[in-house]
Amino acid sequence: MKYLIRAFVLGLVGYVAGVALTLAIRGGSATDEVVVVFGFILALIGWLAGIGGIEAFGRQWIGKTPQVSTDRTWRRYFQFSTDHKGIGIHYGVTLLAVLLIGGLSAMIIRIELATPGMSIVDLEEFNKITSMHGILMIAVAVAGIIGAFGNYIIPIQIGAADMAFPRINAVSYWLVPPVAIGLLSAPLLGSFSAGWTAYAPLSVIGDSGQILFNMAIISFGLSSILGGLNIIVTVITMRAPGMTWGRLPIFTWAGFATAILAFSVTQFFAAVLVLVTMARVAGTDFFGPEVGGGIMYQHIFWFYSHPAVYIMVLPGFGVILEVVTTFARKPLFAYKAVVGSLLTIVGLSVVVWAHHMFTSGMADFLHAPFMILTEAISIPTGVIFLSIIGTLWQGKLWFRTPLVLAFGWLFNFLIGGITGIFLADVATDIHLHDTYFVVAHFHYTIVGGSIFALLAAFFYWFPKITGRMYNDTMGKIFAIWVTVAFNFTFIPLFWVGINGMNRRIGEYPHAYESANLFASV
Template identity: 45%
Template sequence: MTQVIEKTDNIGESHSPSEKTPFWEYFSFSTDHKVIGIQYLVTTFAFYLLGGVLASVIRAELTTPDSDLLPPELYNGLFTMHGTIMIFLWIVPAVTGGFGNYLVPLMIGARDMAFPKLNAIAFWMIPPGGALLMSSFFFGPSSSGWTAYPPLSILTDQHIGQAIWIFSIITLGTSSILAAVNFVVTIWAMRMPGMDLFSMPLFCWAMLATSCLVVVATPVLAGAMILLAFDLLVGTAFFNPTGGGNPVVYQHLFWFYSHPAVYVMVLPVFGIISEVLPPHSRKPIFGYKAIAYSSMVICVLGLLVWAHHMFTSGTPDWLRVFFMVATLLVAVPTGIKVFSWLATLWGGKLRLNSPLLFAIGFISLFVVGGLSGVMLGSVPIDIHVHDTYFVVAHFHYVLFGGSVFGIYSGIYHWFPKMTGRMLNEFWGKVHFALTFVGFNLCFFPMHILGLQGMPRRVAQYDPQFASINIICSVGAFLLAISTIPFVINAAYSWLRGPQAPDNPWDALTLEWTTSSPPIPHNWIGEPVLTTGPYDYGVDEYDEEDELPLIPEPSR
């Protein structure tokens, strides 16, 4: 993992003052990967706020057992929009397009992505895809949930709204495929001289595994959506049981993408956590190769577990056993990562600032989601709690407690690099405390609701579940409030926050060797590899304070 030292005459020139990116460029068809990364992050965060508003309305409805706030049809439409927005317009594009675009070229010493124009096209498919999704709500909202299971999604009076919803998913999926191809080529072919695969930061390994998953699985979802559109609009019977079609085939096609989509959302966050922990604990990452290989193993196993979502769909017993075993096997490479992160923290000089707090929060919450995932991977337990709030609790611990906490950790860590400004640390800790408490108050009691048999996706429920639902709704409102200090902190700091040094965390990965924010082509001259990405406390460092010994520039 030791990187080759490249001698140049301009080792100090990368720290020249940054040329400030004009504000209007963030609204343009820019081919600068850093501008595109920020475009992704800001755009998807706006959709996250919208999805959060919908979640708050849903939880307000669920505060009482009766459907007394929203008509059932409107509730179903809001429910569908919430899930679709959070997955396709927030987590997936934020972790891949946002952090991936900004960081991958910087981390491998490249000037830009392999295909800059294709990169811009991939982003500019997100706004129209989002606009299509929003407009579907006003043409008769899709009420079939984000899974769009037939026959519910095709035997409906809301043909126009459902069709627009389908076309929006195809548009967003196409954007994801274009971006993934770009990442694979960039990581494989554009690493700087002296950087082999095992000298890359672990975030790049995570993005490589994620992109391979997207390229293999997303076209299957696109195909399923096209066939579903034919059934809805043309009258074919691919999935329509009234015409001899098989709706279970749709489930296989949908989950062949949509379970790997969980890893598309989580694998980049694994990479973020692997980058945040070493500089903030002042220790090398534990088990570099094990973490790198485990990302690729998850990539392969993630394609073999989709039918564990279908244990109640008439799946033969022998096939249930296969998918149960494959599901449980995924816990092995995931466990390798978790124990490696804990070993990295163990004995370190921890800086309990906002990036590390959110990273530790991620680990604790993701482990809870992983444990409930192992339970759901067991056929008897899954059949018992299928379509109950136990499942809701599980995937929110994985995707919000996992992905969103990891996104926040990455924002706090790289915000100085992206903007040249420091976030306010006090309000960062307030944000963490409110988010952590609100999240657990909202979603942990849902495990109990699920074990007691409360069904998901419905607005009316048995009054025996009312008291726990009140607790969940209070937690949801607190979680919504927790976003306010973050938004104010980020906006104010970006405009008037204290100037950030080029490397405020004394980190070793290559993006910290250029100015904050980086200049248009990242470096003046060629980037320089002086240490490994995680060589904290080794020969190149002063053992007393573990700060980097920066060589004097050659004159």
């Protein structure tokens, strides 16, 4: 615990030092955004130094041998341990806490939407709560499987003793707690109301809590890039003798494909948030109408954020394929085709971003190419579905909790994929854009494709990680309950969306009351 206490102390000292130094140079108030930026940077450095960076890196900088914790007791979870299993558990526990907080904000949203008009919060507070909910759940979807189970399972599957860069792996995790603290501290500065997308110019002119959002997500992006780099190098260079590319477990292939995307595109989101931060603290103007406008922000943002959908979903593919092969008691059907599909998705995901922008005012001649490319990406995804069905076909199915959740994943993600076709088509997207149809589709894609897979992974590898067995009857009850409840919540949102109910607005006409009340209950 002493390292964790030291990290909090040095983080606080770093923040105070950053604030004091900035005030000494330029004056102003402790809540000025430029002061918060430098305070956050020094706080992050202090946190990393305190948790173990001094021993792991600082000693080497002065010519001494670096030291990292070799403790294998419970204390390793509160210090700079480089053990890949411990780091995987770190990710899992931390992101579970974030998931619960994000779920609490979802409850507030649904309570508010149960009836027309504003009841428990006002419109501005509603936007802030939905923005916080969105970014917290996105963080869980991005790092939940690949952070927790990627770190724990991939080295074991390929016969490696650890990740290629153990100290960098520890850094990639210990960047995450300050991210959560930064986001949850944003309400102290007025929070942020521009949504998880942080569209400019809203993110440029919003409350000062937006600056903490920017700094937190830039830090989270650094964590994602370092984690992706580590997995790529580990899989390429540390496979056991005989573990050829054609023998890699499918979860490792999914993690490898995810890591390529995380390493390649995350910096675009970080870069555009740097531009927003500069606009807020230095008076630059990257998004004015005479420069790039809001459309430039959207292009840069979605160049990351549509591939990010696959950063969230590809690990889920790997989990479900592992679960299905185990509980169907058959080898994976069409293994090579699945591997090719995973890599094809990686390639296509970076050329489909602008289907999010059909109503943005971008050039009309871009509509058809992006529509065709977006629909083309459904082909490799369909191959993966066929592989799952082919593996289940005539298998000796063993209905345990992970397989029940896999069936829930199959049903939910199928709905997410089918409804996505309507949003990829220009004619229907113009009608459905910015409605609750998009909200429902997005939840079926991300919750259905990532969170259900995360739950399946939890039950599948729980005995491996803990040495204990859960109550399978209770597990199956939970799996069925969460699948049914999820569908009862989000199926009605397709209907209200088709009929024109706008998202991100806390009030709505009485015509949508019954469907919203049903979804909330």
